[in-house]
Amino acid sequence: MAKGNINVSVENIFPLIKKFLYSDHEIFLRELISNGTDATLKLQHLITIGEAEGVELGDAKLEVKIDKEGKKLHIIDQGLGMTEDEVEKYINQIAFSGAEEFIEKYKDKVEDSGIIGHFGLGFYSAFMVASKVELITKSYKDAPAVKWSCDGSPNYELEEVEKAERGTEIILHIAEDSEEFLEESKISGLLTKYNRFNQVPIKFGTKKVNDPNFEPKVTKKEDGTEEKEPHKQIDVDNIINNTNPAWTKKPSDLEADDYKNFYRELYPMQFEEPLFNIHLNVDYPFNLTGILYFPKLSKNMDMQKDKIQLYQNQVFVTDNVEGIVPDFLQMLKGVIDSPDIPLNVSRSYLQADGAVKKISGYITKKIADKLSSIYKKDRQAFEGYWDDIKVIIEYGMLSDEKFFEKANKFALYPTTDGQYVTIDEIKEQFKDAQTDKDGKLVVLYSANKQAQHSFIQSANDKGYKVLLLDSPIVSHLIQKLESTNENVTFVRVDADHIDNLIKKDDNIISKLSDEEKDKLKPIIEAAVPKENYTVQLEAMDSNASPFIITVPEFMRRMKEMSATGGGGMFGMENMPEMYNLVVNTNNPLVSDILNADEEKQQGLISQAFDLAKLSQNLLHGEDLTKFIKRSYELIK
């Protein structure tokens, strides 16, 4: 038996490994399974290129076995194995120096990451959970099997042993503080988390299935009924993984249903079907495959669940793809798989990394292209998706200039009468009716069809279209649209009386003289709270309401932008609500107010003001009670 000293330059690496990345202890299993997978794929490669004559791969698989009594965990592969010399080289030198380097580099930076420790610790990560590790291996070459063992001190033992089958078995003597890793449910959970798409099949125990070669006998009972013998059950290997997940296949080999089935496989607890998907497949200047799905926005959408999963060669790494996938696409679902994303580095490094930036740019471009192609090929379907996807697209238009340029051509704006129009269509179709006397196209919008019904109605009566823009970031978006489209201005339909929103040349003559107006204005001002209302006398159509409450566009938009962040003026969301009370000097009731005695005047103003508030949903509490009482008095 050979004994040796692992070439230690760090005083003692094992206590460090044990302490390291406390919360990430579980990754030892993924590391060992990755080694077994590599060993199997390497052998397969050697066979393919004729370097392993007479060797057959068979249905090589990995196996994970728990020995609860012996407190051991076995990871077994049928890969290329190692000779004694190779164990010396790969385990005592390469694996060790890998672990040493890794720890040296990151021991002070554990808190810096979230992603550190995802890869790179390798074979020696076994010591995070084991007090002793044995490695028994037989090379595919004609050489004796060897057993290496190490109890966590820098000393190891290496001896020849008997082992019939080719491959490597790792035996972990699970440490007292890590006995959870002897629980079947724990190991099964880890295998599902990290290895459910592993490239080589993994056996974990057996499962019972009906014997396909057994025909249950049917016998006739005395009472004439038939009785079927119970089906014979047999034990078969419980293979926990799918070695060929959809994203590794060619898009041309997949049908729409295959994508849907994969979605279900990925998120078994998600019952909503995805809207559509995007298959990513690039090999230059970086390698990346994957499938991203646009989900249906469910009402109680839990953003935290079912996120995009990042894999490296079919091994799960993380579902925190921040920095790799642009923020606005984090609501998508699916998988990306790339060997080119550096994982054992901090997030800030990741965001500055050139390759990662390219990946993020590529994903954005693919998404924009896919959306554009659906829009062009099947506008109706695209309109059907719009309500579910608009938040993602609008957010993208605001956060990524390149995406804006593409999306600006297909982003849709619904009208209150159920049409969907693009910005170019708005400019084309609305311009005749809605260009004001100064040559500006005024685009009217509403945030709430019900609450702003009367304003929408007045606009429609004039032949104007009103957009229905109700997403939370709409004020930012229209600000962006105004800055990129000359002579186009957006205004909410309740921002003023319709004749003031789109000013045409035809001036309406006021029935009240200037003196009468000067007399009326202070009377009304005295009757309404002046901290919230600015009284404005306007000559309008005599059929228009006498009093109209409007919400000035500029103030409201700045407040909204300030409330949703990234615009407006700081602190504006806390300013009191400001309204205009527009008084229609051509409405006969307004003349009546002017000519009434003081008591009647007050009664008329209160009633008209309350009605105006009512139509804006602003009449509440005591004011509403008084209004109802007063109204009953009037109809008595």
Ligand SMILES: Nc1ncnc2c1ncn2[C@@H]1O[C@H](COP(=O)(O)OP(=O)(O)OP(=O)(O)O)[C@@H](O)[C@H]1O
């Ligand atoms: N099951 C195995 N079968 C054959 N060789 C193995 C096995 N496990 C480890 N090795 C050898 O030991 C080497 C070191 O393993 P280790 O896991 O530390 O690093 P790695 O796999 O090279 O890289 P990584 O840091 O990504 O895990 C491997 O490169 C491989 O040559």
